[in-house]
Amino acid sequence: MIKKIGEAGKVALMAGMLAGTAMLAGCSPAPAGQAQKKTEFNIGWSIYAGWMPWPYAQQAGIVKKWADKYHIKINIVQVNDYVESVNQFNAGKFDGVTVTNMDALTIPAAAGKDTSAIIMGDYSNGNDGVLLKGANSIAALKGKQVYLVELSVSHYLLARALGTAGLSLSDVKTVNTSDADIVGAFSSPDAQAAVAWNPQLSVMRGQQGVNQVFSSAQVPGEILDLLTVDTATLKANPDLGKALAGIWYETMALMKRQDAQGKAARAAMAKLAGTTPEVFDNQLKTTFLYDDPKAAVAATGSPSLVTTMTRVRDFSFSKGLFKGASSADAVGMSFPGGKTLGEAQHVTLRFDDSFMKMAADGKL
Known part of the structure; x- marks a missing residue:
């Protein structure tokens, strides 16, 4: 469920890994917090059932509603090649991107880009x-x-x-x-x-x-689909995280409804994905959506996430995706509650449940 790589994408991915060699050889990544406060943001996405709520939310005015609330502008930008969307995030062209847990680890995080996963969107349950x-x-x-x-x-x-x-x-x-x-x-x-x-x-x-x-x-819960945001950008602009969480959970609430409005929303998502409502609904049956923020918070704080990410990082290291690294610990990860995996001084992938908690507590 990494979505698109191909030969060109693979070359770009390898370039990104090579760029991360210096960091993994011993240089610490730049600390979060150096980004500027700003008012306009770009979020990249690519076609996949679990990510279709984002373009639909833009089409339906939900993105504008939440962006206006926080006096910012959010552009939801489609990229036809999935890995290219992640590479563009890695290069700073996007402030956030829809990405799997493995790719968040092996592309931006492994290259030294401090990345925060702020929305646990779904896991592949047969997709x-x-x-x-x-x-x-x-x-x-x-x-x-x-x-x-x-x-x-x-x-x-x-x-x-x-x-x-x-x-x-x-x-x-x-x-x-x-x-x-x-x-x-x-x-x-x-x-x-x-x-x-x-x-x-x-x-x-x-x-x-x-x-x-x-x-x-x-292998439920192992292939996760996330929304990640540049950590420094998020630290300088926390309202972006609040708006994105608001967009996601409002769209989720509409999407799961079984009335005419819910059906219309799913049909619109199907059209945006280039498929039929019937096919899209079948894809949703094999997608475990975290439509309840409380469930998403629980999943992000669960010990099983650490177990999953241990498997994922060990596989990634074994395939040479931590270029220049001497061990799987080279790319550090942090989890809610202060838990870390790998080198604490090299944490570049953070599972941040704070915005999901705000949604769960009705504090957005």
Whole structure:
């Protein structure tokens, strides 16, 4: 559920990792708090079921409502290539971006950009899957080429799937394929296995003779979709965090309604995603949305998040995504309650529940 990488995105990602080498070799990242106070902000997003509330909120006037409340302007900006959106955030072109937990860690945080995850949006509960033609077991993947977006949560999901059958990534050969090309690539008779996310997953799964042998529903809570914001920008402009939380939870409340208004909102999101309301609703069934801020706060403060991020960072380190690092501890993370993972002096990914708490307490 990393959304788009491809060859160009992979090159950009590798460039970002190389840029992070100096930090991981021993230089501390610049401290948060050096950003300027400002009134206009840009938030990047890309198409995925769990992120469609953001463009809908802009279309419906919810973004303007909350931005006006705090006397700021928020632009919700679509980027067709997911990894490019994260790279643009990393480069400072966006103040915030929709991103998975793994990519928040391996792209901005690993490059030394102090990043705060302020909204726990959802987790993939079947939106990502491992597909196989002509067989129906994970063990049958051994020796096969597997088409996927390399160095992504698809890669992570494959590793988790193989582990359940006593296999490892060395037992397969991965073929790096962009999300834009993976449906076509998998339709070739030569392609026997793939890992993908929705909407591509549902299209590929519908091909004749294809079986889904593993999905993210079997590792619930491990593939997380977040809204992250530059920590320094957030510190200088806390009203941005308040407005974004207000936007998210107002949109969530509307989205989950089963009346005509809720149905219309979901249909509008489907249109923005380029799909039908029926397909979009099916994608939502495999997306566990944290539509209640209290539930999001609880999930962010749960010990299971630390366990998940330990798995994710260990996998990322094993794949060389912490370029120049001597251990998985090189990129530090902080969690609510003062908990840290990795080097406390190198914390560049922060799970910040303060704005979700404000929403839960009705203090926005």
